[in-house]
Amino acid sequence: PVLSTIRHFREEYEQHIKYKKCPASVCQALFRSPCQNACPAEVDVPGYIYLISQKKYDKAVALIRERNPFVAVSGRVCNHPCETKCRRQDTDESLAIRDLKRFAADYLLINNGGYPLPTIKPKNGKKVAVVGSGPAGLTCAYHLARMGYEVTVFEALPVAGGMLAVGIPSYRLPKDILKKEIAEIEKIGVKIKTGIKVGQDVTFDTLFKEGYKAIFVATGAHKDLELGIEGEDMENVMGAVNFLRQANLGKINKVKGRVAVVGGGNAAIDAARTALRLGADEVSIVYRRRREDMPAHPEEIIQAGKEGIRIHFLTNPVRLIGENSKVKKMICVRMELGEFDSSGRRRPLPVEGSEFEMRVDYVIRAIGQNPDLSFITDNLNLQVGRNGTLSVNRDNLFTGINGIFAGGDLVSGPSTVIEAIRDGIKAAISIDRYLGGKGIIEEKIREEEGIDKVKPPQENIEVQPRVKKLNRRSAIDIRTFCEVETGYTEEEARKEACRCLRCDLQLE
Numbered sequence: 001p002v003l004s005t006i007r008h009f010r011e012e013y014e015q016h017i018k019y020k021k022c023p024a025s026v027c028q029a030l031f032r033s034p035c036q037n038a039c040p041a042e043v044d045v046p047g048y049i050y051l052i053s054q055k056k057y058d059k060a061v062a063l064i065r066e067r068n069p070f071v072a073v074s075g076r077v078c079n080h081p082c083e084t085k086c087r088r089q090d091t092d093e094s095l096a097i098r099d100l101k102r103f104a105a106d107y108l109l110i111n112n113g114g115y116p117l118p119t120i121k122p123k124n125g126k127k128v129a130v131v132g133s134g135p136a137g138l139t140c141a142y143h144l145a146r147m148g149y150e151v152t153v154f155e156a157l158p159v160a161g162g163m164l165a166v167g168i169p170s171y172r173l174p175k176d177i178l179k180k181e182i183a184e185i186e187k188i189g190v191k192i193k194t195g196i197k198v199g200q201d202v203t204f205d206t207l208f209k210e211g212y213k214a215i216f217v218a219t220g221a222h223k224d225l226e227l228g229i230e231g232e233d234m235e236n237v238m239g240a241v242n243f244l245r246q247a248n249l250g251k252i253n254k255v256k257g258r259v260a261v262v263g264g265g266n267a268a269i270d271a272a273r274t275a276l277r278l279g280a281d282e283v284s285i286v287y288r289r290r291r292e293d294m295p296a297h298p299e300e301i302i303q304a305g306k307e308g309i310r311i312h313f314l315t316n317p318v319r320l321i322g323e324n325s326k327v328k329k330m331i332c333v334r335m336e337l338g339e340f341d342s343s344g345r346r347r348p349l350p351v352e353g354s355e356f357e358m359r360v361d362y363v364i365r366a367i368g369q370n371p372d373l374s375f376i377t378d379n380l381n382l383q384v385g386r387n388g389t390l391s392v393n394r395d396n397l398f399t400g401i402n403g404i405f406a407g408g409d410l411v412s413g414p415s416t417v418i419e420a421i422r423d424g425i426k427a428a429i430s431i432d433r434y435l436g437g438k439g440i441i442e443e444k445i446r447e448e449e450g451i452d453k454v455k456p457p458q459e460n461i462e463v464q465p466r467v468k469k470l471n472r473r474s475a476i477d478i479r480t481f482c483e484v485e486t487g488y489t490e491e492e493a494r495k496e497a498c499r500c501l502r503c504d505l506q507l508e
């Protein structure tokens with residue numbers, strides 16, 4: 001039994017022994033609070049919630065930015081693993097940790113004209129290059145700039161932000177909010193050069209010759225997977241990431257007729273809702289498993305349904321038929337679930353004789369992405385792992401080639417914004433150590449604000465469900481890209497903040 005627990009829970013054991021971390025938030029001696037422990041960026045959740053309850057919104061944002069520079073972004077699109085571990089669930093409902101973050105960020109960006117500057121060490125004269133301006137790259141650049149490095153980010157596209165700018169649609173993450181948050185990163189000296197594809201416009205060799213002492217590569221996973229069926233090379237058949245990129249860059253601004261999206265993740269829902277907003281008459285999603293198996297966020301699936309998008313569950317395309325090289329029909333089969341596969345889910349199998357056709361004008365494939373490794377030139381001996389991801393030492397993100405580190409989706413495969421931010425922090429620490437520093441990210445607001453010294457009043461602990469947002473939009477216009485989800489008002493946010501049990505104090 002001992003050997004089999006080691007085999008099955010190897011990662012858990014490693015986390016405890018190597019990193020003194022308890023991912024399940026059970027070993028209380030190993031963490032300050034379960035929410036902070038569950039946040040990949042280790043944001044001081046009870047600390048910023050306390051500061052919001054005290055109306056100290058600037059300090060709350062400054063505390064979050066000691067770890068995570070994307071406060072307004074995370075406040076909107078983070079998959080919030082912290083909330084699933086919130087101890088308040090034992091009494092009523094978890095804290096609205098993500099919404100509180102959004103409130104504080106928006107309050108400063110909209111009412112105060114920006115964030116307070118973080119602590120920045122004097123310049124140390126060393127240059128670092130970052131390849132890719134997604135959340136991993138920009139987080140690494142932000143922390144290195146705070147440590148005194150001169151950082152330049154090279155971005156292939158004409159805009160900065162990675163999937164935040166060209167993947168996630170603006171009805172979920174408004175472009176002006178993203179731009180403001182990126183401007184806050186530039187404010188501390190990070191230079192972003194767009195329209196430069198590393199490997200093509202400039203090589204790694206040239207970057208080292210230009211004096212960059214280390215390079216962090218965070219180029220994401222932008223290559224859409226193919227369905228592998230007949231007719232896929234026809235016009236109007238495209239990958240979801242490609243479709244969303246073109247829509248976000250304004251290169252596709254009209255979609256006519258019937259759209260079928262194949263897949264069940266967030267990219268599928270985003271592509272479907274974007275097609276609707278670009279004028280499609282009818283949008284359907286085709287997914288080979290059941291609703292409960294869909295990897296997309298449940299709230300997004302509900303929103304898609306409300307907007308009139310129909311989801312065909314247990315359905316899979318087998319062939320595309322066109323006229324004049326344009327797709328016109330998608331032949332599908334019904335599926336049934338068989339034995340469990342290696343992912344722990346039941347394998348979908350085609351039902352014999354169940355073929356039927358759907359009339360379509362566009363087919364969007366949203367069945368996953370791989371990294372594009374075309375940046376690997378200069379005879380770089382980088383190691384490629386599973387699904388075309390880059391292999392690194394997971395402890396320090398070192399690629400094995402002197403001075404080159406890598407992280408984010410490029411290394412993990414398609415993941416989440418907050419996991420990319422975690423890699424950005426890890427890379428900054430490793431690069432600083434590699435260049436002779438101590439690899440320390442300065443955090444002092446908790447102490448300065450005396451957060452440890454204040455216990456929550458008894459009434460905060462009484463049963464009180466999560467504060468609902470009352471300023472909901474009365475109607476959502478599915479023909480515009482206006483933000484769908486609203487934020488807390490100041491009064492609601494402060495009331496919600498007062499529900500926090502301050503688990504950080506009980507555990508210390």
Ligand SMILES: Cc1cc2nc3c(=O)[nH]c(=O)nc-3n(C[C@H](O)[C@H](O)[C@H](O)COP(=O)(O)OP(=O)(O)OC[C@H]3O[C@@H](n4cnc5c(N)ncnc54)[C@H](O)[C@@H]3O)c2cc1C
Nearest residue numbers: 132134135136156162163198219220408409415416417420
């Ligand atoms: C449609 C969609 C919706 C999503 N929604 C969510 C969500 O709601 N919540 C969530 O947590 N996650 C979501 N994700 C996942 C999340 O966006 C990614 O996990 C995250 O952005 C990865 O960050 P990254 O920095 O590793 O890479 P990216 O954000 O992909 O950024 C990589 C950047 O590198 C650039 N680049 C590539 N090659 C080069 C080169 N050779 N030279 C220079 N630059 C280069 C790219 O142009 C890009 O800008 C979504 C993903 C998609 C596709």
Ligand code: SF4
Nearest residue numbers: 039074078080082098
């Ligand atoms: S960044 Fe995400 S995981 Fe971390 S505390 Fe905020 S909502 Fe939770």
Ligand code: SF4
Nearest residue numbers: 035086087500501503
């Ligand atoms: S009650 Fe507060 S401190 Fe405790 S887990 Fe929830 S958010 Fe974190």
